Each structure stands twice: as C-alpha cells, then as structure tokens.
Amino acid sequence: MTEYRREGRYTTVSIPVTLYNRIKKLIEGTGFTSVSQYVAYVLREIVAAHEERKYEEPFTDEDREKILEKLRRLGYI
Amino acid sequence: MIPKPHGGKLVNRVVTGEKRDRLVLEAEELPVLSISYERAVDVVDIAHGVFSPLEGFMVQSDYLSVLHDMRLSNDLPWTIPVVLDVDPDEISGIKEGDYVALKHGETIVAVVRIDEIYGWDKREYAEHIYKTLDLRHPGVAKTMKRKELLVGGLVDLLNEIEYPVKHRVLWPIETRVLFREKKWERIVAFQTRNVPHLGHEYVQKAALTFADGLLIHPLIGWKKPGDYRDEVIFMAYEALIKHYYPRDTVVLAGLLMNMHYAGPREAVHHAIVRKNFGCTHIIIGRDHAGVGNYYAPYEAWTIFNEFPDLGITPLFIREAFYCKKCGGMVNEKVCPHGEEHRIRISGTAIRDMLRRGKTPPEYVMRPEVARAVIEAGNPFIE
C-alpha cells in the first residue's frame, strides 16, 4: 500500500575506482552487501565518535539539587 | 563516561508552572482524542526524555524510515515506531497545525500539535517490526486492532498518569544525576520483567565484574495474567540486593514503558532507551524481547552489527545454568560438562512452585528472594 520512496533521502558521492574496488574486495563474504553500505558504516562510526565528545549534561545546578533531594528521600543516595 | 542522550539532547516536554496552568485551561476548549493506556505511556515516555530525541509522535517520514531502514530520517538509529493511531471519525474536522487534547480515562494527559495526518499499512508494520503476520504473536494481534490513521506531532505533558510502584520510577535526568553523584562511569543496564533467580544474578554479576554499577531496570506497566506483579518484582530484588550485592553497586528503578515482543528490533530499542538513562552498557539475552519462535537464535545479537553509531555497548552474555560438576552457576562458554550434569532453570517451574507457596531449591533461587515473593501473598496478576 504505502510506497516507500528512497529518492530524496539519499545523495551520491564519488570515490576513486581503485579505492572502490579495494573496498569491494574487502567486504566479500562479510555482512556488507554493497560498497555504499560499507562507506555509510564507516562514516556513521566517525560522526558518532566525534559527536560524543562535545556534550554537556542538560541540567542546571538548581535542577541537580532538586533531583538529588528526591534521590536522597527515596534512599538512592 | 556517561553517554550523551540519543541524538545529543535530553528531551523534556513536561509542562510546569504558569505555562501548565495556561495550557490546562486552553486544553478544555480543544477537541479531544481518547487514548489507550499504552499510548498514554508513550506520551509520558516522550515527555520525560525516555525516547530522546523524539519530542512527539512520529511523522510519516520518520515512521517509514524507521520501518524500512531502522533509522529516523536524520539517520539516527531507531527501531520501533512511536506512533499515535486515530479513527478517521475522531479527527474529521481537525487539520494539520491544530492542537488537540489527549485524554486517558478522565484525565487530559497532554496537548499535541498535529503536524501530520497520514495512513499506514498495518500488515507492512507487522512484517517489518515483528517479522510475522501471525495473529498469535501478541504484538501483531495488538497492531491489527489499532486505528486506521496516524497523527504525528509535538507533545506537551500536562498530567502524569497512574502506574504501579510510582515511587520506584526514575526518569533519565534523575538516573543521570544519580550516576554522576555516585561517580560511576561504566554502568550496565539489565532489562527484566521477572523476579530474579540465580541465572539472572549470575549474568548481572558477570557484567558487574568490569563495571562500576548496575542499573536493574524492570519494565512496569501493562502486564498479562500470570506475570509477576510489579510490587513483587521490586520486593524480590530488594531482598536479593540486600543480601547478595555489595553496597553501592546497584540501582534498582522501574521503567514505565510498553513491551512489544519485537525481539531483535526491541533489543536495539531497549539499548537506545538505556543510553538515555545514562548507561554505557546493556545486557542483551540471546532471545531478548522474544516470544515463540518468530526470531532466529542470536538474531537479537547480530542486529547490533548494523549500528556502529549506537552509543551504548551491548553485552552478549549467555544464559546461565547450574552444573553439578562445576558446583555452581556457569554458562556454555565456561562449563565443559555434559547436559546430564546441568540443571537448567525454568521460569515456569519456579512460578509453579511459588504459586504453591513452595520454596525453590537454593541453586535455583535465593531463599530470601523466594520468601519475599511468597510473603507478598498473591504474587501474580490475576
């Protein structure tokens, strides 16, 4: 019924053919079914690792005090 | 290090103070959609950041992307759709951009801004999420009974709903503060809906050996007859922790969340949710969130290969059993002895014994735990 359209959600990039062939050879017999899939995997890993580094907890000191109060009352600390 | 929430931001859609007073008044004038308890649970989870980065029910692009690619349309891993189903009649006259009140029982739980109204194919949903169309699968049966249209949109929580062991439920922001306060950096989550036997204890302690702390995180909320009552699960764990865990290594807290029996997809979902609670690791069973024979063995483990960017590490720990030769709890990986020396722990057998008020043998269940369950009176949902 619903037709899932992939167009528009994807974009093409290009890599040198030699590199493409090396990747193709590398992923033979692994769970990866295409070079695109492998490239996406690598990029997701890189992007995620980087994003992990630039983050601070979203609560103010005041929030924190309130939560600690509740945790104390419940016996968690 | 405590991981950042999924997508980078801990969502908070709980409205308080003057804004709440104003919205409560406004909500009385809005069109009303009646929602089931399960949808109300979704609303509460969204609002408290359990489903970060979701700020509301999914719009179609996210829904389809999750269904087909196991990712939100912004490429973040997500495996179980969070969607609000409505009857065409209920929303006739309502258009995109309108606000409606979501009511469960007599309570207006939330206000939702309708961003999109769209159709869905429930069979397609079942095939992707449950890998079967078999109506004997509890998730499929439930899906087929859902309403014909979906609405996506931002949620503002006005009133909490009722649920068991309310005083034992912590939200992501609270566990995050707690873990920081305890100075834990490696935190393992354990998902459960059962009272603990020695197999569970073994698996938890195997993980705890290299972690700073363990979050024992029972799912509470909707249960089927024959399941342990939520209160009983807590009493049982409290007994176990008191007598068998070192001080300051365990946090026991409830998680109000729906159960889907979606096997591998739900295993990933459970991992994402625990990341939002600040856990760095999660124990995943071989048949995690499975039911019947709908999922292949180890499928709940291999699915994780598709997510290098999950941000929480699954721990694949094998099921434990008692080996007479080893003289203790072991698993396939560490015990060389044959099946004839092994006693496998059966949850059903334990349930039967406890129902009859009998204490299971000590190599199956700690006596303190059995006592807590038996003393609870009626430990099971009628």
Next chain:
Amino acid sequence: MASEDKVRVEVLLPKELYEKAVERGREAGFNSFNEFLTFLLEQIVEEEETEASLSPEDEERIKERLRSLGYID
C-alpha cells in the same frame, strides 16, 4: 594508477549522514568532502587489508604447523 584514480565511482549515502560527515570533514580542515572521504577510506582500507593480507599459501603453511602441534584438527 594516477590516471585510473581519475575514474570515479558513485556511492549512495543517506542525505543526513552526508551532511554531518561534510561538517566533520570541514572541521578536520579538508578542502572538499571527496578529499576527506577518500583520505578516511584509504586509511581504513589500508588497515583492514594489512590484517587480511596473508596469502593463501602462507595461511596454509601456518595452519599446517598449528595442525602438527595439535592446536587445530
């Protein structure tokens, strides 16, 4: 080699991932995304290939020794 490298093959990436990766490449000081992607992939493929670089003959020889020592059947 060099002339062959001018031949390029297209790969398909989810748009959102592409955009995040472009940002990452820019932060890392690359002039273009293609340059960043090629650099990244070459590094990783290099590593992976070294790991898998055992020739079939070498592998057979090592297995033979392991067999003779009783490590494998």
